[in-house]
Amino acid sequence: MENVSCGVSELIQISFVFPNGDTYEGECRRSATGALERSGIGVNRSPHGVTYTGSWKNDRMYGLGKLEHPSGAVYEGEFIDNKFHGRGTYTFPNGAQYIGNFTENKMIGEGEYVDANGLHWKGAFHDKAAPGLKLRLKM
Known part of the structure; x- marks a missing residue:
């Protein structure tokens, strides 16, 4: 250079x-x-x-x-100063996904988790905790 x-x-x-x-x-x-x-x-x-x-x-x-x-983990979305920050999708190595908001690399706020079996869960996320997640039923 x-x-x-x-x-x-x-x-x-x-x-x-x-x-x-x-x-x-x-x-x-x-x-x-x-x-x-x-x-x-x-x-x-x-x-x-x-x-x-x-x-x-x-x-x-x-x-x-x-x-x-x-490992197969992928994050696609918004970054600020080398951190996941804003809206994004994190795909875990097992294929499960979190789709929602991130604040400084943490899952924060409303989001959706799709588990490895394809079940969709919605709710409020607080970093690694998500009390009260609700299973989204397909009818």
Whole structure:
């Protein structure tokens, strides 16, 4: 990246390998201090199989994106400062899903849980607890 020159607000396409082995392909911009930061749309892959595809702002996952883990777990939705924050869907390795709101990586508020058997549960979530979930019956 040393030979790349761009203005503070100008987006450029890059392909970069970080010292930890992560790779990034996508848009970046130069910060006010002169450092290149992931900004715009891009794909970041870790050597351990974690892949993030989506929006970046100030070198952080920000906006809409998809985070995939080698275990099969996938989060697709809104991010703020590298955290699940806003509306999203988290798919667990066993295929179960939570669809709803997230606050700083936690399931918070109204949401729906679809268990591994395909049953739909609705209710209020408080991180890992969801007292009073109701089974949604299909008639």
